[in-house]
Structures are given as C-alpha cells and as structure tokens.
Amino acid sequence: MKIAILGSGGREHALVNQMSLSKKTTKIYCIPGNAGTCHLAENVNLNLDNFESIYDFILKNKIELVVVGPEKPLVDGIADFLQEKKIKVFGPNKVLSQFEGSKTFTKNVCKKYNIPTAKFNILKNLKESIKYLNQVKFPIVIKADGLAAGKGVYICENLEKSNEAVKEIFDGKFGKADQIVIEEFLEGEEMSFFVISDGKSFKQFNTAQDHKRVGEDDTGKNTGGMGAYSPSALINKDLEKKIIDKIIEPTFKAIRDFGEEYIGFLYAGLMIKNNEPFLIEYNVRMGDPECQTILPLLKSDFLDIINACCEQKLNQSNVDWSDKKSLSIVLCSKGYPESYEKNVEIKNLNKIKNNKNNFIFHAGTISKNDKIFANGGRVLNFVSISESYLEARKSAIDKIKDLNWGGGFFRKDIGFKAID
Ligand code: AMP
Numbered sequence: 001m002k003i004a005i006l007g008s009g010g011r012e013h014a015l016v017n018q019m020s021l022s023k024k025t026t027k028i029y030c031i032p033g034n035a036g037t038c039h040l041a042e043n044v045n046l047n048l049d050n051f052e053s054i055y056d057f058i059l060k061n062k063i064e065l066v067v068v069g070p071e072k073p074l075v076d077g078i079a080d081f082l083q084e085k086k087i088k089v090f091g092p093n094k095v096l097s098q099f100e101g102s103k104t105f106t107k108n109v110c111k112k113y114n115i116p117t118a119k120f121n122i123l124k125n126l127k128e129s130i131k132y133l134n135q136v137k138f139p140i141v142i143k144a145d146g147l148a149a150g151k152g153v154y155i156c157e158n159l160e161k162s163n164e165a166v167k168e169i170f171d172g173k174f175g176k177a178d179q180i181v182i183e184e185f186l187e188g189e190e191m192s193f194f195v196i197s198d199g200k201s202f203k204q205f206n207t208a209q210d211h212k213r214v215g216e217d218d219t220g221k222n223t224g225g226m227g228a229y230s231p232s233a234l235i236n237k238d239l240e241k242k243i244i245d246k247i248i249e250p251t252f253k254a255i256r257d258f259g260e261e262y263i264g265f266l267y268a269g270l271m272i273k274n275n276e277p278f279l280i281e282y283n284v285r286m287g288d289p290e291c292q293t294i295l296p297l298l299k300s301d302f303l304d305i306i307n308a309c310c311e312q313k314l315n316q317s318n319v320d321w322s323d324k325k326s327l328s329i330v331l332c333s334k335g336y337p338e339s340y341e342k343n344v345e346i347k348n349l350n351k352i353k354n355n356k357n358n359f360i361f362h363a364g365t366i367s368k369n370d371k372i373f374a375n376g377g378r379v380l381n382f383v384s385i386s387e388s389y390l391e392a393r394k395s396a397i398d399k400i401k402d403l404n405w406g407g408g409f410f411r412k413d414i415g416f417k418a419i420d
C-alpha cells in the first residue's frame, strides 16, 4: 500500500517509522517531512494549506491512504476535501475538528452531555469579560477560542493579569476573537489519554504524560512539549473506566447526535484529581511528543489499524501494547521557546544508531549537502524503551550525551513525578 503522511514534526517521523514496519507498506511519502523522515519515506515539499496540490500529488502517485499528523489542515477541512474526491483519509472532518479548533464548541458539548470539566463561562467582548472578572476567584484560566498553537491559554493569579489577557485576546493576538472562555483553575495532575475511532466504534490507544514547561520541575514558559512518558503513571482500571464512561462515551454520543462519524485519533487532555478525571481539552490528532513515545510500544500492525479505521472495521483489529515503559526527551535549540538560531549544524548524528529500544525522531531538522541542520525550536526526540521509566530516562540521556550537540538543551528530569 502507498501511504502519505502529512506533517513535518517528531510525531510525523514516528508515524512514518511505525508505518514502515508493516509488511503491507510499499511506499511512504511524507509531506513535507524532515531530515529524519527522508530515510524511510520520500519527502515531498508541498504546502499543507494547498489542498489542490496535495490532491494532484496523491492522484499522480496513486497514493491509497493519507494520514494527517497536525491539527491545522484538519480544522481547515482537508479530510472532507479528500473524502469528497474518494481518497482514503485518516483524520476527522471539519465539523468534528472543532473539538480542537474551538474551545467553546467543546465546552458546550461538555455542558450538554454532563462531561466533567472546569466550570466555565463564554464571554463575547472585552467589557463583558472585565465585568465578569471582577467577581471570580483566582487563579483563573482564560482561553482564546480558536487554534493558537498551544499559546492561547493564560493562567492568571490576579485581576490585573486577567484584564491584560482578555485585552490581548480581543485585540486579536490569536486572530479575530468573537468570544473567549473563562474557566475555573483545576488542581491535579495532567494526563494524555488517546482513543482511535473508525466512525462506528473506538478503541483505547494508550496513555502518556507530557511535560509542557521548558524548565526542570515543570517551571518556566509553556512549550510544544519537552518530553513524555508512556503509559501514564496515573492510569489504573478504575480511572480508565471513569474516563471512558464519563468523558469518552458521552463525547461519542454527542458525535452521533450531530449525525457525524469520527475517524482518527482523539486526544483527551485530562486533569486527574483524587482518581477523578476532568476534561481540559480535546485534540483531534496524536500528541507531540506523546506519539513518538507511545508508538514504539505498539505490538500490532499500525497500517492494519489505520486502514481498518478508514474502512470502518476497527472491531476486527487488535491494538496490543508491550508492557514496557517508554520515555522521550526533546532536544531543543538554545533559546526555545523564545528566539533561537536557525541553520545550526548537528554533527555526529549518523554515528548514533537506532536499535529496538532506542529511537531518534527528528522534528525541526533539514538536510543540505549530506549535512543535518537544526531549523526549529524542538529539534530531535530521543526515545528509549525499558523495564522502568528510570532506565528509559538514563538510556535517552546517554544517547543525547553521545551526540554532544552544542546548539541544544534538554530537560534531564522528564518523568520526575513517576521516578524521583
Ligand atoms: P490547553 O491548550 O487547553 O490544553 O491548555 C494548555 C495547558 O494549560 C494545559 O495543558 C494545562 O496545563 C493548563 N490548563 C488549561 N486549562 C486549565 C484549567 N482549567 N486548570 C488548570 N490548568 C489548565
């Protein structure tokens, strides 16, 4: 089968890698890909906003299955566009991508279907928001409605910071703002919970814990993710049942009530307090770096699972996992998530070999004249599989030390809540 993976991050390198393990895969294209994907796939330099050019390429190259990595093309309707043209595509349609594309959409579903989430209010303009903020308890959480690449969420300790936040959002920092969500601050520990769905049924697709803050001990600015471990140390049978019964099942009931079918990964970002789950947000894709962390634990054939979803036969597929632990550490460009230098050469990379327990997934890399350069904030993901989180972390750190790249930094404490 000929497959196209859309995207260029560590998540997409992991998707390409997992697809390459299937005997049924004959060729993989990665659009646009990075300096890691090009070893297993053919990179194709097309813009993900240009659906027509992607369709032309698919047609010309007889591609049989398209897997969409990032949220933006999904929110913009690429699944609908390709499905109308009879192309098999893994990823939800435009209506259902609002689960990630619109915070108010998800909050309204939570309210209607009694899904546990932070108590919230939707506000339509600056004046209304400022008036409302005068009566809330702090800390309070303020969220821009649309896609904001993880940056549209403010956790505010006082009225002054809150007023600044709503002003920034309504001034258009994250694009045109017609409404915002102001919600209660939830205490607890976060967990990423994934399911995979074929439109008729869903199956669980493992759990992970992500470290979003740039600094050790989860301090400093928010990032796209500095590392993760899987499975989550918080998961247990009782919690799993609560997540399915109170959050996932009601969400699929809402989807059925909309008259829609969800095909793709659904990523529930949860807050867990006293073994009770609360939904913080939905994403309509795999997480990054959760994808890189989770996929190497998959024992079943990944292409079979994805293809079964597109053919609405997921109930005939097994989704089996290794019972080992996986941990990933992201090597970032110095300065990230603020400004950083681009086009910094990464030497020694070809000396570090992947094996069945150690993987390097590229993110912000490009290759020029047989050399590899960093061109993004998050550059490489070092993933290790082991019997324990501690051993996996040691092994990932050893590999980063072997690389010895002067242009980068990483967090040495990934998994600290489960390990230390
Ligand atoms: P989101 O983009 O909605 O995932 O929010 C980004 C991050 O902000 C989450 O991963 C949490 O760490 C934090 N966050 C969002 N909403 C809340 C909340 N209601 N209470 C506490 N933390 C939150």
Ligand code: GLY
Binding pocket: 210, 224, 225, 283, 286, 287, 288, 289, 290
């Ligand atoms: N790791 C967080 C995300 O993918 O949104």
